Amino acid sequence: GNSVTQMEGPVTLSEEAFLTINCTYTATGYPSLFWYVQYPGEGLQLLLKATKADDKGSNKGFEATYRKETTSFHLEKGSVQVSDSAVYFCALSASHNYGQNFVFGPGTRLSVLP
């Protein structure tokens, strides 16, 4: 079946540090890939997406590239801020008998210290 694996958290960084959160997936066919962010007390918000191999999604300084050969979609940011402290979820969308099937990773909690 389809699955998403993310690096275990929590991840603690100092402000302005470089961020990488690893995400790998298993899926049949050609899924679309997403990163979502959940700030404390809120729902998940779409951060970025990529729909085909070698696509790069980007938003708010975050980037992720759809790597089909390594089945990965790692999230990166060059310089994190305290306001980036949140839980980050990697997800895929794949087809199944009844249309669109979403699979989420377990989430990675990021804490950025001033």
Add this chain to the structure above:
Amino acid sequence: DSGVTQTPKHLITATGQRVTLRCSPRSGDLSVYWYQQSLDQGLQFLIQYYNGEERAKGNILERFSAQQFPDLHSELNLSSLELGDSALYFCASSGGTGLNSPLHFGNGTRLTVT
């Protein structure tokens, strides 16, 4: 603002009781998904509806049920509540049947069972 509305925001009830959570999807979205998020846990997929029909079931207990109405809003019914049902319940909607359509999440209903 994702456009997905969930009510109520908070719900406190006793064991053995029954509650109903309500979700209004984004305008035009036909698919509604329900998720459960327990403390420090990832997202557990419960159930999906598309244009009034059940499309997929996840780890939904028999004590739980849902439906999607002709106006596309959805309700999640939780009965014979137990302490372990305390969690955040999220509704999400999606606009298309294609893989590229992301999920848009509401801010959730926080259920506390005492």
